[in-house]
Amino acid sequence: MPLLARTVLAPLAVEIRSDAIDHLPTLLRETNIAPTGRVAVVAGTGIGHDLVADLNLPQATTHVIEAGDLSHARDLARLLKTSDIDALVALGGGRVIDTAKYAATELGTPLVAVATSLAHDGIASPVASLRNENGVSTSYGVHTPLAIAVDLDRVLRAPAVQRFSGIGDVLTNLSAVADWQLSHRHTAERYDGLAAALAYSGAEAVLRHPKGIDDPDFLYTLASALVQGGLAMGMAGSSRPCSGGCHEIAHAIEHLYPGSGSHGQQGALGALYCTWIRDDRQLWDDLVVAYRRHGLPTTPTELGLTPDRLTKAIAYAPATRPGRYTILEHRDMDTHEIRHHLDGMIDELG
Structure with a gap:
């Protein structure tokens, strides 16, 4: 009898921990996504400067960007088009991650999503929700992140x-x-x-x-569930x-x-x-x-x-x-x- 199975696209690593940003260099090295840390890191204008200041990636280039619109994602792809990087790292909330997912797909570059908030299941999904030129939120098919990290310390600091x-x-x-x-x-x-x-x-x-929302065990459960939802959409090939x-x-x-x-x-x-x-x-x-x-x-x-x-x-x-x-x-x-x-x-x- 033949053995039948299917291949499921999934991240190389999913890390949900209190010090995910500090551990990012290790994640990039151990997964072999960017062993030398040669990445482009993008973060949003809200707390982006504080986030990139905490990084220990001397070989990285950092960019604080406008995020959330299709035009922002295309601008980012143009900005990084000639960059010699092993991966794009998105650091922040849903708008930044979705903007980076679209740009990384356009560039054919691996994406590492580092979430600092838990507002929706876009962390791991093959979908980027971006406002089009008419200001309407539209879903675009993109590649699933190659690695995912959720920084629970930062999640706790984000608005409830x-x-x-x-x-x-x-x-x-x-x-x-x-x-x-x-x-x-x-x-x-x-x-x-x-x-x-x-x-x-x-x-x-x-x-x-x-x-409740301030309990570390609950936040781990919530983060895991959001990642699972994103992976389920990738597995199904739709948001169903x-x-x-x-x-x-x-x-x-x-x-x-x-x-x-x-x-x-x-x-x-x-x-x-x-x-x-x-x-x-x-x-x-x-x-x-x-x-x-x-x-x-x-x-x-x-x-x-x-x-x-x-x-x-x-x-x-x-x-x-x-x-x-x-x-x-x-x-x-x-x-x-x-x-x-x-x-x-x-x-x-x-």
């Missing part, structure tokens, strides 16, 4: 809202996987059980963890393991009412609503407990929205991802039905 956002982003995986399974049953969409299990298990670990109706609602909120919370908070509220209309009462109860433990929104007012505005966003949500099948497309509700279920959820929350 970033950790809340990361928790919300992770917990949406539970709803997203349910949507993927639903689509597989009703539309015969390909379902990758291994990718789904990777995303789901990380989210479950965060859901069940009793500690981590993005369903929950993220459709998040994108709709951001489009219609920009500034209403972070993406992770928006997605968390979307996941709660999707779980409610899916009638998965056990998961819904578990999510409410976790949301209240971590201060995530359970009602539209906690996100700065009125019920009418959230109803409008939910009605608009399927238009944000044409062709994707989730519980929202499955139920195909009009605004009256959406509001009826939303009112029922709010009443249940007391």
Whole structure:
């Protein structure tokens, strides 16, 4: 009988530790990505100067860059086009890492992602979310980082809202996987059980963890789950393991009412609503407990929205991802039905 298997693209190393930045030279050497430390390091304008000052990489060139726009990523690729480097190191939060992922892909250069915040699962994903020339956030396919490090000391110093956002982003995986399974049953969409299990298990670990955002063990669990989500997307070849109706609602909120919370908070509220209309009462109860433990929104007012505005966003949500099948497309509700279920959820929350 033949032995069948598949090859999964994954980083050479994943390090989640309190001193990840200090340990970066060792990581580059032991993985043989850049044994002499001949790398370009990029960091954002916010705390970038402080970050690069802490590095012990005498052979590195450092660049403090504007980040978050497609134009920034292209500027970075042009800047480094003639550089003689073994790798590009992105040091900072999601905007810097996504900007560097795009530039590294354009250059065909290995990327090492060193995260100093835990706001979303882009740390390890093959996707860069960047604003295009019209100011619209757009997802671009990129190479997965060749190595990943998360500096938990820096994560603790980052604003707490970033950790809340990361928790919300992770917990949406539970709803997203349910949507993927639903689509597989009703539309015969390909379902990758291994990718789904990777995303789901990380989210479950965060859901069940009793500690909060300042606990080192919880932060390790959160960081691991965010990395798992990114790897699951790479394995699946799409965002399906981590993005369903929950993220459709998040994108709709951001489009219609920009500034209403972070993406992770928006997605968390979307996941709660999707779980409610899916009638998965056990998961819904578990999510409410976790949301209240971590201060995530359970009602539209906690996100700065009125019920009418959230109803409008939910009605608009399927238009944000044409062709994707989730519980929202499955139920195909009009605004009256959406509001009826939303009112029922709010009443249940007391």
